[in-house]
Amino acid sequence: MERAEKELSSELYEDLVRLYRHCVVRGLSPDTLYTYLNRSLLFLNYVQKLGKSLDDLELDDVEEYLSSISNPLSRKVYVRAIRCFAKANIKEHPVFYRLSRQIKYPKEKVKLPELPSSMDVNRLIQCARQPYKSIIVMLYEGGLRRCEALSLKYGDVEDWDIGYRVRVKYSKSLPRTVFVIRYAYVLREWLQQHRSKEREDWLFYNTFGEPIRPSALTMYIHRLCKRIGLNPKLLLPHNLRHLRATEMYKERKFTELLLMKYFGWKTRKMIDVYAKITVDDLEETVRELYGIKKEERKTLFCPKCGLRIEFSAQYCPRCGTKLDTEELREKALREEERFIKLLRLLEKKIRDNPELLSKILDLVKADLNSQQST
Structure with a gap:
């Protein structure tokens, strides 16, 4: 806001202040608040250079500004910020508000991400060191975003009879509970060597005892992939979440509502994306056409505690016994x-x-x- 006060006229600065108050009252996250203020400031600088007031602007002026932004996703963020800015100043600039309703969002093509295989992810987990090993488990099996995994506290992890419950309190979408079962032994190993075991302490921390930065996590995974011969472009932190969502969608055991709840989606838009990625229905039809039956999964029983395990696993999620x-x-x-x-x-x-x-x-x-x- 200090930068805005220096760059803008007093009238436009007051308009930006109203946007700030509007966003705070709506309870927007700090990241969204910063994005809206930053994009609105850039737009107001453009308006100031034109020498027009907000109510004197025409649709062509706004579209000319937006046309200079080549990336459709970035342009969409600008449109959202300008519309929010107009809504915050509806009383002071009613003409500009009506104009903002005519600004259309750019059409965006949903680019399907290229995902790694579950075998590559498993190798990545086995080769990583703690606490990164457990963080990768959270990203993959828990389906967490990078910021969600790094914001976890020790008390957010609860013991469960077949693994762990993980409560995600700090999220850009919705708080939720996820489960770690297949790689419970990895998380158990980290919990046992945790420095304090106090509920409010960070679950994951670096050698200096500080929370791990998102960039440090991405860099560690990138270097590890290069060292063990995997493609670092496929094994980005968010791609692990994409892979988990794709696998769960393909299983057809989760309803759309449960998937939205598990991954913290407010709408079913992302489900449509995973429906395009998944070709299981087509594959099954082709198998039936040629009379080829799909291999049934083997059911394992833990030799120590007797737990029935219906997925591929190396260790028992309850007691940690090796299942080979x-x-x-x-x-x-x-x-x-x-x-x-x-x-x-x-x-x-x-x-x-x-x-x-x-x-x-x-x-x-x-x-x-x-x-x-x-």
């Missing part, structure tokens, strides 16, 4: 071989020294007696 059946079988065989070797060694010792057996029996008997007495 081949590795577990090999581990069990190694334990069995070790036990057999111990029995053979004991048998040899007893043969060489028969008195050893009576000593062992006396120790077992004494241990049983002590247990019965307690």
Whole structure:
């Protein structure tokens, strides 16, 4: 506002102040408030150079200014800011307000993002270090925006019987609750080594104990992707949210209302975008045409706690036990071989020294007696 006071005439500056008050009363976020004030200031500078008052402007004047902005998305933001500015000054400039209603939003083509594969995301998670490993989990499985993940507090994460509930309080859209199940073991690892475990402390912090900056997170993911041979342009933080939304849409287990609630969307506009990305229905029809059945997912059971797991996972989301059946079988065989070797060694010792057996029996008997007495 100090810059505006220097650049604008007193009348236009008062108009900008009214926009500021209007935005504050409406409860707009700081980012939106800054955007509206900045774009309106640039527009008012243009009006001041024309030497016209706001009520003397014509539609051609406004459209000429907007035509200098090449990016349709940026132009849309300018139109929104100018319209909000006109609404805030409707009493002082009624003619300009009526003019602002004639300004049309530019037509924008929805560009479908190119997304990474879930295998690439899994590799990224496995290669990352804490706390970035857990942040990437929040971006992907939780479907959080970058700013939402970095704004989390320790108390926002609650233990759940099959994973964790995460309450997103600070959001540019709607507060909500998301869930971390598949990668619960990653988040559990970070929670156990958290510095303070106080509810109001930042969940994620850097080596200096300060909140991680959004740019630092993006740079870390970019460098890690280059180091492990992944495409950093595909694995942008927001693309992980896009990927998660696409996967959940393809599953057809969430209604549109539930998807809007999970990802904090106020309208169903984004659902239409993911409907264009998803080609599952077409793929299924082609499979049926050729009589090819889709492979059914294998159901896993945790060998330790018995949890039924109906998705691909490396660790049990409840207890963190590794679920690689081949590795577990090999581990069990190694334990069995070790036990057999111990029995053979004991048998040899007893043969060489028969008195050893009576000593062992006396120790077992004494241990049983002590247990019965307690």
